[in-house]
Amino acid sequence: MNKILFVTSTSPFKNTSGGHQRTNLIFNTLIKYYDIDLVCFSKDDFPKNIPSNLCIKYWGINTKYSLKQRIFFFCKRLWNPLLAENIIYRNIVYNILSHNKYKYIVVRHIETAIITGLIREGELILDVDDLPEEVLKSRMKTRSNKNYLRAYLRNLYYIWMIWRMKICTTNFLNKIKHSYFPNKGQCLYKNSSYLPNIPYPLEKLNDCSWNKKENIVLFVGLFTHLPNLFGIDHFIDKIWPGIIKKNPSAILYLAGGGLPQKFIEKWSKISNVKVCGYVENLVSLYECSKVVIAPIYEGGGTNIKVLEAINMKSPCVISNFAYRGFEEYFKDGEHLFIANTDEIFIEKVCLLLQSQEWCDRLVFNSFAAVQRNFSLNVFRKYLLDGLLN
Secondary structure, eight states: OEEEEEESSOOTOOOOOHHHHHHHHHHHHHTTEEEEEEEEOOOOOSSSSTTTEEEEEOOOOOOOOOOOHHHHHHHHHOOOOOOOOOOHHHHHHHHHHHHHOSSEEEEEHHHHHEEEGGGOOEEEEEOOSOOHHHHHHHHHOOOOOHHHHHHHHHHHHHHHHHHHOOOOOOOHTTTTSSSEESGGGGGTTTTEEEOOOOOOOOOOSOOOOOGGGOOEEEEEEOOTTTHHHHHHHIHHHHHHHHHHOOOOOOEEEEEEEEEOOHHHHHHHHHTTTEEEOOSSOHHHHHOOOOOOOOOOOSSSOOOOOHHHHHHHTTOEEEEEETTTOOTTTTTTTTTTTEEEEEHHHHHHHHHHHHEEEEEEHHHHHHHHHHHHHHHHHHHHHHHHHHHHH
């Protein structure tokens, strides 16, 4: 038996976000060696070209809950955050399991395992990606609220949920067959292993040196992912004015789909900010940009966009939070710049805009490090070693 059930909430045929890219890379590695039955709970378009060793068992989404159901799930998750399965999704998956035998059941994200009821399966192989308690912890630190009572109640809720999630996920992850994490520091559970995020293979840069780039600061990210939205909003409000003051010719390009209309209107009014929307050919944007930024202050996992920018030979300035998971491979001032404060962010972006020498140094060192540690071959080795061992 050489067959896998692959369950995901993001299409393995798209690459429009970091989550899609990781799903795509895992799926394309597995389908080289196994027959796959696919269950995809996604709004993404149904694929046109289907490999001969792939059978799509289910494709679609059904998450409509009544107010009564939402209140019930909220109360249930207060005690055990892992007990919020969707009965429809559970029945779909377990009906497939009752009629088929699989060598492995591979699931993307804890949330997908929760809603399908697959957290009960001891033979489960899970790509965790983001630990929910870490996402909540980072959110609690960064979100502010002028209503003190609301902020106090919100923090009480976060503290309780972080504690409960930590207990429940630890118990769950120690029981399943295997789990993957994009950060080595998270591999603390029984049968867990490292599976790095890697830059998604884009088309190659043109044969030109990076010193031809214009005075453009670039941010790339899907704005339906809230850490991207809140991070760049903070950057524009608190950091960008300081950069413009020192570099009046600098232009901030924002590339990514899913931006709410109110933010489009807000940012379009700001001097030297260009809202690009979804960009089909990111390579051309990377080619003309002098600096790439990652002002991310909450979330989980590691930031694929940092690796993508480095792979596109772009010098990066990133927040300390966006540096998580890269400590072993990149050093501040050698491979990229890490900004612990808004003032340091301004200083480092301005330095790169004004110094070609610093741009060349960071690009040379960081590009070599990515090729060495975050290649497709490295990714495939870690993934298959986890399955076989």
